[in-house]
Amino acid sequence: MEALSLREDNGDKTALAGQNTLQLIAFSIGEQTYGVEITTVREIRAWNGATPLPNTREFVRGVINLRGTIVPIFDLRARFGDGQTSPTKNHVVVVMSVGDKWVGILVDAVSDILTVSRDDIHNVPEGNAIDTELLNGIVTHDSRMVGLIDLHSVVSGAKLDA
Amino acid sequence: MSDLDDFKATYFDECSELMNELEEQFAAIEAGERDADRLNAVFRAIHSIKGGAGAFGFSGLVGFAHAYETLLDYVRDGRVEMTDDVVSLCIRANDIVADHINAAQTGEQLDADYGMEEKQRFDAIARGQSGQSDDEWSGEIIEEFDIEFTPVRVELAVDKHEPEAAPARAAEPDTFDAPPMPIEPGHWEVRFTPYRQLYARANDPLLLFRELAALGEFNVRALLTDIPALSDFEPFGVYCSWEITLFAPDLTEAAIREVFEFVDGDCSIEIVSLGHAVPPPAIAAPDTPAAAAPKAPQHELMALTEDEVAPTPTVAPAAPSPAPVAEVPKADEPGLSFADLASEIVATAPPRPVPVSAPKPPAAPKPAAQAEGGEDGGNRSVGVQSIRVDLDKVDRVVNMVSELVITQSMLTQQMDENLRARYTELVRGLEVLAQTTRGLQDSVMAIRAQPVKSVFSRMPRLVRELATKTGKKIKLETIGENTEIDKTVIEQLSDPLTHMIRNSADHGIESPEKRKAMGKSEIGTIRLSAEQAGGNILIIVEDDGAGINREKVLQLARDKGLVAADMTPTDEQIDQLIFAPGFSTADAVSDISGRGVGMDVVLSNIKKIGGSVHVRSWTGKGSRMTLRLPLTLAVLDVMLVKVGESPYVLPLSSIVETMQCSGANFERVPSGGQVLQVRGEYVQVIDVAQRFSMHSTKQLDDRFVVLCESEGSQKVALVVDDIIGQQQVVIKSLEENFEQVDGIAGGTILGDGNVALIVDVQGLRATHIHQKAA
Numbered sequence: 001m002e003a004l005s006l007r008e009d010n011g012d013k014t015a016l017a018g019q020n021t022l023q024l025i026a027f028s029i030g031e032q033t034y035g036v037e038i039t040t041v042r043e044i045r046a047w048n049g050a051t052p053l054p055n056t057r058e059f060v061r062g063v064i065n066l067r068g069t070i071v072p073i074f075d076l077r078a079r080f081g082d083g084q085t086s087p088t089k090n091h092v093v094v095v096m097s098v099g100d101k102w103v104g105i106l107v108d109a110v111s112d113i114l115t116v117s118r119d120d121i122h123n124v125p126e127g128n129a130i131d132t133e134l135l136n137g138i139v140t141h142d143s144r145m146v147g148l149i150d151l152h153s154v155v156s157g158a159k160l161d162a
Numbered sequence: 163m164s165d166l167d168d169f170k171a172t173y174f175d176e177c178s179e180l181m182n183e184l185e186e187q188f189a190a191i192e193a194g195e196r197d198a199d200r201l202n203a204v205f206r207a208i209h210s211i212k213g214g215a216g217a218f219g220f221s222g223l224v225g226f227a228h229a230y231e232t233l234l235d236y237v238r239d240g241r242v243e244m245t246d247d248v249v250s251l252c253i254r255a256n257d258i259v260a261d262h263i264n265a266a267q268t269g270e271q272l273d274a275d276y277g278m279e280e281k282q283r284f285d286a287i288a289r290g291q292s293g294q295s296d297d298e299w300s301g302e303i304i305e306e307f308d309i310e311f312t313p314v315r316v317e318l319a320v321d322k323h324e325p326e327a328a329p330a331r332a333a334e335p336d337t338f339d340a341p342p343m344p345i346e347p348g349h350w351e352v353r354f355t356p357y358r359q360l361y362a363r364a365n366d367p368l369l370l371f372r373e374l375a376a377l378g379e380f381n382v383r384a385l386l387t388d389i390p391a392l393s394d395f396e397p398f399g400v401y402c403s404w405e406i407t408l409f410a411p412d413l414t415e416a417a418i419r420e421v422f423e424f425v426d427g428d429c430s431i432e433i434v435s436l437g438h439a440v441p442p443p444a445i446a447a448p449d450t451p452a453a454a455a456p457k458a459p460q461h462e463l464m465a466l467t468e469d470e471v472a473p474t475p476t477v478a479p480a481a482p483s484p485a486p487v488a489e490v491p492k493a494d495e496p497g498l499s500f501a502d503l504a505s506e507i508v509a510t511a512p513p514r515p516v517p518v519s520a521p522k523p524p525a526a527p528k529p530a531a532q533a534e535g536g537e538d539g540g541n542r543s544v545g546v547q548s549i550r551v552d553l554d555k556v557d558r559v560v561n562m563v564s565e566l567v568i569t570q571s572m573l574t575q576q577m578d579e580n581l582r583a584r585y586t587e588l589v590r591g592l593e594v595l596a597q598t599t600r601g602l603q604d605s606v607m608a609i610r611a612q613p614v615k616s617v618f619s620r621m622p623r624l625v626r627e628l629a630t631k632t633g634k635k636i637k638l639e640t641i642g643e644n645t646e647i648d649k650t651v652i653e654q655l656s657d658p659l660t661h662m663i664r665n666s667a668d669h670g671i672e673s674p675e676k677r678k679a680m681g682k683s684e685i686g687t688i689r690l691s692a693e694q695a696g697g698n699i700l701i702i703v704e705d706d707g708a709g710i711n712r713e714k715v716l717q718l719a720r721d722k723g724l725v726a727a728d729m730t731p732t733d734e735q736i737d738q739l740i741f742a743p744g745f746s747t748a749d750a751v752s753d754i755s756g757r758g759v760g761m762d763v764v765l766s767n768i769k770k771i772g773g774s775v776h777v778r779s780w781t782g783k784g785s786r787m788t789l790r791l792p793l794t795l796a797v798l799d800v801m802l803v804k805v806g807e808s809p810y811v812l813p814l815s816s817i818v819e820t821m822q823c824s825g826a827n828f829e830r831v832p833s834g835g836q837v838l839q840v841r842g843e844y845v846q847v848i849d850v851a852q853r854f855s856m857h858s859t860k861q862l863d864d865r866f867v868v869l870c871e872s873e874g875s876q877k878v879a880l881v882v883d884d885i886i887g888q889q890q891v892v893i894k895s896l897e898e899n900f901e902q903v904d905g906i907a908g909g910t911i912l913g914d915g916n917v918a919l920i921v922d923v924q925g926l927r928a929t930h931i932h933q934k935a936a
Contacts, residue, residue, distance in 0.1 A: 049916070050917075052808055054905060062917075065917050070894050071899050072900040
């Protein structure tokens with residue numbers, strides 16, 4: 001089993017989650033935990049290499065074949081400016097839909113499914129433009145900080161300016 | 163109402179086909195072929211457009227098409243001569259019809275008087291030639307229909323008889339005022355009595371009347387005698403029926419019935435020909451079953467004409483074999499075939515005239531209608547048998563076949579020498595499989611292939627419009643319009659071609675005065691041609707205008723920062739600059755072109771479908787733009803190469819030859835780049851690994867050169883690390899989930915499931931220039 005599909009059980013959990021709560025898929029990059037809304041996640045699969053794309057920024061790891069369509073893979077660590085991940089078989093690609101496009105995000109591991117209240121989402125502290133650009137907000141879960149990824153910003157600016 | 167939407171969609175499909183046909187016919191007519199077949203084809207097309215428009219209530223279109231059709235009709239029977247004036251009026255009319263169709267399709271409103279001028283000219287021509295008898299018969303008749311009908315008789319000019327609307331007689335519902343005398347043929351009286359369900363099904367008698375009016379001289383009279391006192395009035399009751407008098411020289415009953423085809427069963431229609439020397443009263447006694455029939459909802463009582471019934475009047479009330487007669491009116495259940503019934507009756511009572519008086523079998527009008535269609539559509543190409551298939555279904559087959567081709571080539575790759583030696587039968591089987599899949603693929607592609615004519619035929623209109631707007635004189639020549647390309651390519655072709663032709667007309671062709679001064683013919687020529695060249699289709703737009711103003715282009719490009727100030731691009735490179743985004747040389751933004759979107763749209767559209775664009779220009783003599791398009795989108799023959807650790811594919815159609823670097827003659831040029839000497843020719847060298855910022859571990863001598871031909875027969879030598887082999891791949895879009903990447907035309911999935919990128923050879927050269935500029 002290379003891919004673990006989460007789509008089936010989405011429905012129930014979302015139903016349980018109710019109006020004011022949010023379900024997140026939490027994943028880690030190094031020590032830090034980040035999350036994306038569970039409804040955007042299409043699939044989680046193990047890293048199995050990607051074909052590099054020339055003339056793109058370092059955080060574009062390349063493209064993979066997802067059942068006949070070509071999906072780009074973004075290295076989240078590199079996107080945050082911490083250098084490229086050296087992926088192993090244990091690294092994970094989270095495939096999500098952003099607008100009408102599907103993209104994969106390379107992360108170290110998927111850790112949990114979290115249910116948080118919308119009221120608990122804090123604003124990202126002003127100061128660093130990278131933080132405010134790439135994160136939508138911050139929530140606390142089990143006294144850990146979870147950054148909510150702004151997918152649109154993460155996947156933008158992929159092209160290398162000539 | 164989705165059904166109606168479906169019908170509409172089909173109608174618009176047909177309209178666009180018909181408009182294409184019109185363009186085609188007029189192209190020939192304009193060129194001097196003014197035979198009857200062409201005219202008939204034109205007439206048919208306009209008639210079909212009008213017919214559908216009537217059914218959907220596009221009154222503007224109906225009105226215009228009707229006036230147009232009238233003129234055509236006169237031309238057809240020789241009353242109006244097909245002069246050049248008439249031809250150009252007709253061509254203009256086609257454009258207006260197309261605009262009406264567009265408006266109807268998009269739901270926008272055209273000005274109420276749009277096309278009115280032309281319409282009046284039709285009327286003027288038609289009236290001028292047709293003599294005095296046609297006073298009430300012209301375009302205006304349509305407008306009159308928008309007013310309520312009033313039961314007023316209008317004297318028919320050609321009428322000899324007096325179909326009196328005497329209220330007293332109209333009070334007898336089932337009798338017809340038949341003429342007492344035989345009169346000339348072609349006169350018909352139609353009694354139209356709608357049933358309740360006709361309205362319940364949202365039919366509108368007005369539309370039917372409009373159709374009838376199109377058949378010939380026409381007069382309608384409402385019978386209001388059945389209208390009850392207000393107190394007895396039922397809201398949904400039907401109290402009104404109509405009597406219609408029609409005259410047209412060769413009008414047949416079938417043609418009239420065709421009009422009522424849609425409301426078949428929802429109304430009673432009696433059609434009586436007044437033009438035959440039949441014994442006058444086709445009157446059924448009120449107490450016969452047949453006469454009662456109109457009240458039976460599903461039943462159509464048809465007054466029979468001479469064709470069907472010999473001298474016998476309609477229904478023989480005193481038919482001596484009562485049983486069969488009693489059967490007849492009951493035969494209104496849809497399931498019952500009148501024909502069967504009739505033959506049964508014949509069997510039981512052979513010598514009687516009764517059977518013939520059975521209502522006409524419903525199937526009968528059909529052959530008659532065909533005969534009529536045959537008369538004005540005699541040359542409809544009977545040979546082509548085709549079916550309409552949903553494109554999705556074809557696409558599914560294409561996709562499956564593509565995957566099959568890939569699997570097959572993967573299987574072939576698995577065969578190493580060992581296996582080959584051991585399993586000869588398997589090898590033979592694989593070879594046959596390869597052939598069969600190839601054949602299958604070709605056949606499937608042939609299904610999708612369409613002549614480029616469908617796009618080309620839209621261009622004459624564009625050129626005419628452009629010529630009018632710019633005040634230039636432009637002639638369009640098309641060549642090779644029967645060249646076939648994949649349907650998806652054709653769909654993508656329309657916009658780029660439009661832009662290219664606009665560009666030629668606006669920027670290329672000079673004004674007549676200027677042309678004259680330069681010693682050229684006043685009329686500028688744009689030549690549009692299509693030809694197949696190997697696995698590609700070349701679409702070429704040429705003009706004999708001024709060519710590209712290179713100084714201006716370069717200046718603009720520098721101003722916009724597209725070219726660095728210290729760079730001196732070659733003429734050819736300057737020419738290609740017109741495809742840069744946001745680029746325009748027009749001094750003023752016109753509504754034709756000049757907003758700077760356009761040529762870059764051409765480039766991106768063409769790239770999207772795996773093609774390339776090249777432009778060449780000769781100052782003062784004209785310019786030529788060449789689109790190179792793949793024959794098919796689905797499957798591409800490629801060479802699989804390796805650059806760094808990654809697989810790349812190069813379209814086989816662009817590869818000229820391959821060689822080992824060790825045997826190649828590299829030379830240095832001052833810029834630090836390399837050129838390759840191949841048989842006395844110097845070719846630009848691009849190290850793909852370097853260009854794609856990849857690390858190549860191989861020594862130069864172990865690497866390979868792939869000599870590719872890009873546009874304009876300019877060659878370029880790509881240095882790759884390894885050549886793996888040749889195979890077929892299915893092109894997948896990168897843009898679907900990502901965005902366009904410079905130097906990459908798309909992606910594909912290899913047999914092992916990995917993604918390989920398709921190198922955009924043309925794009926590699928282009929980025930080369932930009933990088934130097936930066």
